[in-house]
Amino acid sequence: MRIFHDGREAKSRKSSAVARRVARGMRRRRDRYVRRRAALLQALVDYGLMPADEGGRKALEALDPYDLRVAGLDGPLPLHHFGRVIFHLDQRRGFKSNRKSEKGDGEAGLIKQAATRLKAAMAEEKARTLGEFLHHRRLKGETVRVRLKGAGAKASPTRDDLAGGLDGDGRAKASYDFYPTRDLIEVEFDTLWAAQAAHHPELTAAVQAALARIIFYQRPLRSPPPGKCALLPARDKDDLEGYRAPRAHPLAQHFRVWQEVRNLRIEMAGTPQRRLMPEEGELVGKALLAANSLSFDKMRALLKLPAEARFNLESEKRDRLKGDETAERLAAKKIFGKDWRHFPPAKQWAIVDRLLNEEDEPTLIDWLVTEAGASRSVAAAAAGTALPDGYGRLGLRALKILVPLMAGGLSYDEACVEGLGKSHSVKDRGDLLPRLPYYGQWLQDDVVGTGDPWDTPEKRFGRLPNPTVHIGLGQVRRIVNALIDRYGPPAQVVVEMTRDFKLSPRQLAEVEKEQAANQRRNDARREKLAELGVAVNARNLLKLRLWEELSPRDSIERDCPFTPEKIGLRRLFSENGEVEIEHLIPFSISFDDSAANKTVALRRANRDKGNRTPWQAFHNDPRYDWPGIAARAAQLPKNKRWRFAPDALERFGDEEGFLARQLNETGWLARMAKDYLSAVTPANQVWVIPGRLTALLRAKWGLNGLLPNNYGDSKSRLDHRHHAIDALVAALTSRRLLLLMASTYDEERDRIVVPLPLPDLHDSLSAWRDRMTVSHKADHGAQAGQRTGNATSGRLHEETAYGLVRDPAAEDGMNLVYRKTFEALTEAELPRIRDRRLRDLVAAHWAEAKPSGQKLADALGDFARMVKDPHIANGIRRVRILKKEKAEFLVAIAPDGGGPAYKAYAAGDNAFIDIIETADGKWIGEATSVFSANTPSNQPAWRQWPDASFVMRVFKGDLLRLNWKGRDCIMIVRRLDAAANRFKLALHCEAGSLDKRHDAEDDPFEWLMASYSTLKAMGAQKVRVDELGTVWRLDPADALKRL
Template sequence: MHVEIDFPHFSRGDSHLAMNKNEILRGSSVLYRLGLDLGSNSLGWFVTHLEKRGDRHEPVALGPGGVRIFPDGRDPQSGTSNAVDRRMARGARKRRDRFVERRKELIAALIKYNLLPDDARERRALEVLDPYALRKTALTDTLPAHHVGRALFHLNQRRGFQSNRKTDSKQSEDGAIKQAASRLATDKGNETLGVFFADMHLRKSYEDRQTAIRAELVRLGKDHLTGNARKKIWAKVRKRLFGDEVLPRADAPHGVRARATITGTKASYDYYPTRDMLRDEFNAIWAGQSAHHATITDEARTEIEHIIFYQRPLKPAIVGKCTLDPATRPFKEDPEGYRAPWSHPLAQRFRILSEARNLEIRDTGKGSRRLTKEQSDLVVAALLANREVKFDKLRTLLKLPAEARFNLESDRRAALDGDQTAARLSDKKGFNKAWRGFPPERQIAIVARLEETEDENELIAWLEKECALDGAAAARVANTTLPDGHCRLGLRAIKKIVPIMQDGLDEDGVAGAGYHIAAKRAGYDHAKLPTGEQLGRLPYYGQWLQDAVVGSGDARDQKEKQYGQFPNPTVHIGLGQLRRVVNDLIDKYGPPTEISIEFTRALKLSEQQKAERQREQRRNQDKNKARAEELAKFGRPANPRNLLKMRLWEELAHDPLDRKCVYTGEQISIERLLSDEVDIDHILPVAMTLDDSPANKIICMRYANRHKRKQTPSEAFGSSPTLQGHRYNWDDIAARATGLPRNKRWRFDANAREEFDKRGGFLARQLNETGWLARLAKQYLGAVTDPNQIWVVPGRLTSMLRGKWGLNGLLPSDNYAGVQDKAEEFLASTDDMEFSGVKNRADHRHHAIDGLVTALTDRSLLWKMANAYDEEHEKFVIEPPWPTMRDDLKAALEKMVVSHKPDHGIEGKLHEDSAYGFVKPLDATGLKEEEAGNLVYRKAIESLNENEVDRIRDIQLRTIVRDHVNVEKTKGVALADALRQLQAPSDDYPQFKHGLRHVRILKKEKGDYLVPIANRASGVAYKAYSAGENFCVEVFETAGGKWDGEAVRRFDANKKNAGPKIAHAPQWRDANEGAKLVMRIHKGDLIRLDHEGRARIMVVHRLDAAAGRFKLADHNETGNLDKRHATNNDIDPFRWLMASYNTLKKLAAVPVRVDELGRVWRVMPN
């Protein structure tokens, strides 16, 4: 039950409206713009009220605003999707369940055909038989039927690696398995796997018996005997222990399990059995025994073989729909409406045609021109015939001068990719030259077979038969890795577009038809113009963006499955929270007139792009560090301006002696660079472009910058003028500009203004991001607002405006630990224009500030900015949209309560992964096991830490390992390396002469924190798991008026034996007569309390049930809170509030919920 309440100093969400709230009714004519700042785990928003002035709307007053915080669906340490861990765990459970089920079916089948006894005790008696010996003997001698069943049952226990072409190429470990399997095939020769392993097992058994006999002699005190006396006692002990069976002697022990040897991140195996090896052995055993047993029939063989070796086919990957001609039916019914794989020959041809038709020749200082159709046809032919073509080769092919450059050419791209599919399949050891001679239909059929066939042997056989390849060539082709990923178009659209691109001309009648022209001529709406359809509220995004996701289409499924969802969990969750906030605003105020939205980089980038960005930032930081050291030599501060001058100086030329002013040709030494003689110039005027990024900057002589003024380089110096005694030579300027980075060279063209306009002009560049997420967001929000009134703002623009209006100072400006580090990194790597104070990222409310700046960013503001730029002082003078804007925002921020998405679902990880055994106290003298721990678990020896070495359960083994580690440490050997030495077989330690792989470790844990697992038959617990995080804490008031609490474990919350709210009844309800529930608190919940003379709303960050308290922080606090808490108070005033249950009573604590619009509601206990 929730009751909306007013607290002192807290807003109900609409108290700071600039207009009478009675006027703001759903369906009213009130105009407002919604500004949104959507991040990976946050949504900042603000409403600005509008006034219509002519044909546009101007923001005139501040409306409501807020921040919504939610989980991003990723692991905070690794950044991987939480779904990955869930999927891995689910996969392990499925494999285990399927194995158990398969084993049950096999036992039933073997009993059915009298290959195993029906009686369970008789079956257990067969377990003492050596299965490897049975598998070997079954090939040459007659075995009893039940022994045959025992051998067949053992085949099922480890049925070998099943190769799958579609997954093996993407998993490096599978490559190691294949190599190990190949070695095993060579080593065993014509023997079956059972024979090979039987001999290895017997050799190992021999060594194990030798060790056991020696241990018994030591126990009997006879180990000192020699000669005949030793032989006699040895024989006597051997017979008593092992009977009359004699094992062959061997020089070295060998295990029969395939074990990985880990070196760094790579795994290798000595050998690895395959499914085919086991299948061959099954056939050999069946052939050897079928003549001796009437029940071993063809019917029995079919059933038993299917049970042991059946493998479920892989689920087909979910492929997105074509962006131009999307499917309206499932993939099987309309495959050409789904995205084509890049391996398809037509997809390769489409990519090559797209790049060739888009290719331009750039002559710095003169402009650029597109290739004629004849020229681009030459490029297409070269790309189709090669894996790649260098740009130098293209210049030769097209007979261009050496200084000519292509628009796609850069320092990081020296070539164009050719037909990757053809290049890989035309390998000399594969199809060779014959591939390129195949007609397109045959190539397509072969690629389809390569993509679709899972079984490698089946594919090789098909290639040998249908393509006339020998075995080696067929195997080579079958193992060829084809280009990965999918094109944005489906085959239906590609088949229509490619012929037009091949044969058609562009609108100028000279160049070949590019993708946009071809799509239009093929009848497709490439721009995807809005239809005008609108709804009253935002639906689930998959329902509106049906072309962007793939769903089941089954109305019985949940909406995520029915309509589909984005695989990126951060985007999926973010769009869901966007829907909730926007719909709540619509319910309260009506649909927005306009929407302006900004996405953080973390949300827009793919995983590969994030990784590349991180690498780029590390490179920039390393470079800035070197630049700072160089500046220090000259006594200059490493401020952003000096670092930028160093960066631009380095871009002039690799050799410092060749670094000259582009405009004058004067050499610029580092001393001159740091003097007032050298200035930073905007190549294209900021007033024209609003581009203050390094891409639009070079260093030049100060007087040349004054001569250039607010002009492009060509406009200022294209006529080779003499200005105030300085003569400029345009040909020399253009020649020097060719050495600049590619993104700067075009700015020296004579048509630079036209080129900039062709690229969208400054308005389009600032208000129309073209990324896929921006396009989808506009399309999605177009369900409730005219899509033409929705724009996406880049982050660099909001950053500049926030600083210019002094909004960074509205939040505490302390040098917060863990925040300033990020700010310095941001300053070092950013392309933003200017800063006024460092943005405080330790306060969630900064997202709301960004939301407001986003809402205020429109065409009118950009025109004002362009006209207000002070070129001489390199500054923008930007007045706020209304005079009291900053004060209004400050008042709103003081009242704002950050909304945190609650998580009260009982679903989740029931307990930790490690299973622990129970330890029984020792009766022997010495260290008692219960003193070191009441649980025991098994762990790989090389992964132990120092503390775990001292908790090895076996006292003798503990001493050996500890002593070994101490000796190696004196030699400077790391702990992991010292422990890894113990894995190798050695005679130094008779206790584990075959090597030590795992040890059992003791652990202490309170019984309350354990989840015991009992035997279903006896009810006796035999293992336990650590309970992990608690589901919630129930705070209750005793009859005496004291507040206390009891934690409910997630495992218990999922039990089905209690009330409707949670499935487990805590003990306090029965143990405390007259007690009543005060609140039920989950991690992430909010509590309102009176503290330090004011009302505070705080987030519960930790349920510290062991200490009987909660760990609290104010609703707006963020960052690394533990680090901030440990920082000196003068630097960061943040401190955790540790509140016990009874302290909460003294502080008049009540649980609250803050909804999406920031309204505070009290949560009543029930």
């Protein structure tokens, strides 16, 4: 039985890749900026617009670029001064958005509103360029930097005249005063160039184009590649028709329409269900392609059927079939109108392709005008239209074959056989393999790789985006290959999967009734939105539904769940976004984007809640009334109430299953594993068993009491060995039993008697339980000298960069300095404000405000607004704070060319601890940080000790065999506590929240806190437990050779 890390952070439960991806993106963005700045500087020197010597360039820094940007409009500037202007434009080159990202809620967001205000203000002041407008602001003592201000922002508290107005508390709403965009910088660049070119003939058009490309070039967004076609997959990366087609493609829309038409059946009392006749199918299909939708009532009239006739796809919830959604949008009056459906297919395809892939709106509009023959207004309307997103399962090559056949009368499966000569559901991958390869090599239709044989398997074949599934399939490969090596290829494989059993007729009727009621409620909501003048879209419908759930009463106003403030319909849909949709259990933790995990609340409360559950955020926050929150939560639907509980995160695991997130990843892992395992076992001998059936059989066979730590009659999740019992139950489940149980309704299933498959099952399992050792996947990473490329074994150090104090003695021994938002300071940080004058002023203000009961943040805000000091004329946003830290716990950063360090990071986690035996027989430990472990020149200090004897290198997650409480035990290292010279260990089989279990009085679990000397006394040895549970002792001499 194998336990492995799920690829998520232990505390936050976020994917481990998320934080790395964000940090990597920030580094890459910074690196691109530095490269662009260096390229521009070199070009300016080459064109004579900057001095070649660094001293001359330094002298230019003293010039005010805003003065120069205005002076350059009306008169000649020295070439080097003009170069200073160009360099400044590059540093503040303005915001440029992607047109596809502007179609959501962000289109009318804060940036766009501020950009619109900026252009209006420029027109009002008759400023010819952005630089002239900013110069005017400087003359009036106003800031020229973009700042988000108001509620929810790290805002300057000295400004009250914010453009966003005031919220319900009288606080300024979050907004920007202005927001420069890239087009304004481009216009200013061209304007200044034209003005200066009249005085300097060397400023040619070629030089202008070269500099403009350096400054304004923006990398196109890289969309994730679609998967391969399920029927005719791509042969290589250039075979575009072998990749899945966008749902918006006209062929994909036609395929969906004809597939539904061919799936239609007519039902009439007293007669068998029948397919549509060829002429009937043609009538319905053409009607759907020519309209937005077709109701079943109109379909009956079209086919001249009696009123009592019904269609198999018809229900109370579904009263119509969708037509061509792409045509519906592009055939709108303001776009192509009726002409769209008469365009040749090739023209439609080309237009849709441009709308989906062109990021720059002006470029798209120009193409639509010149190539598609559209007017400017039609092109602009088309460019702003959102088409159906996502991809289907088939590529264009398959669709070009299947759609004509299906339009001619064949069903999907018939068209596959007729046109492709293959079934739509059976994948032929050839002969079975002797061992499992890397999963991407077998599941090539589900991943996208480079195809380059020189790349690593992950890059060559591709990898699945879900980290848990990626890691899980890798462990499946290791376990199955180990079993094959020992026992030969498997004859049959059973995969456990969480899956619901089918509903009984009564349950099905209840579901359909509820769905019909939901449909009626949605129709009423659409009418309500139309009355309010609010866009009728999925997001607003959800917002209205969540608002209705805030109270069972049909009231005009409902309470915000986190505050007692009222939320009326006007406030709910206010343009400033004062009310937002919020995930109760954070999405980054739960990956639960269902309505059951959402509510609507005031934006400022959502900001205070942050990435926490309601209990974590508000139960101990004096600004919020937790009893009131709990009372309001009680009014919510049942599936939301428990998410306000203190143990919401723990219950999430029980309520939602083992990481039932991101496409129900447990189920996805099981499905992928089933397909993957067909590489070594015939596909008809690899099958899936529902998790609920496993639990039922485990109870019927009396296996729930086999493990300790059981509370009640259910299996213990506090012992990893329960997974092995589940695996055994799955292996003992026959297809006949699976069919019997799965085809039986819930109310009958408990009455079925299932005899034990083996007469001595309980005795055998009891003996096996005591012999079993859980295998834990090691996670040692790649240390220096073992890595390929730039990979590391984890985060090298903490994220915060500290400045180094030159004279710590002059700062009371403080050797580090960092910046922090003024209002976010803690009381302990007030005496460490570096500016002594400011420190004394703040201390005096707090000494006066604290006795009155005022909160520190409010007191600091009042101070920043009221203080009258010439040194604080422009307000306080951030202050510099001093800190003291031991040098050995720091990672100092020096310039690449050498010289003294200029900043430092906290070293962060330890990678491992080396246990050394000294000449007098004592065990001591030497910890190595992750940063040091990844430094090629790093050598542990103990290597310099002539009498030292290496015992073992211990990583977090390693296994040790030792004598504890008089018995031989295998224990796992859960924590490296180098500061206390000890390890924190637990038995290999212990699961759950171990800290909570240690503190619980009714739980027998306890930590083993073992010092190095205690480990020696216990006879500790490092061991490895392989995938099949075999325990191997690791020889220290062999381990030393590999260091």
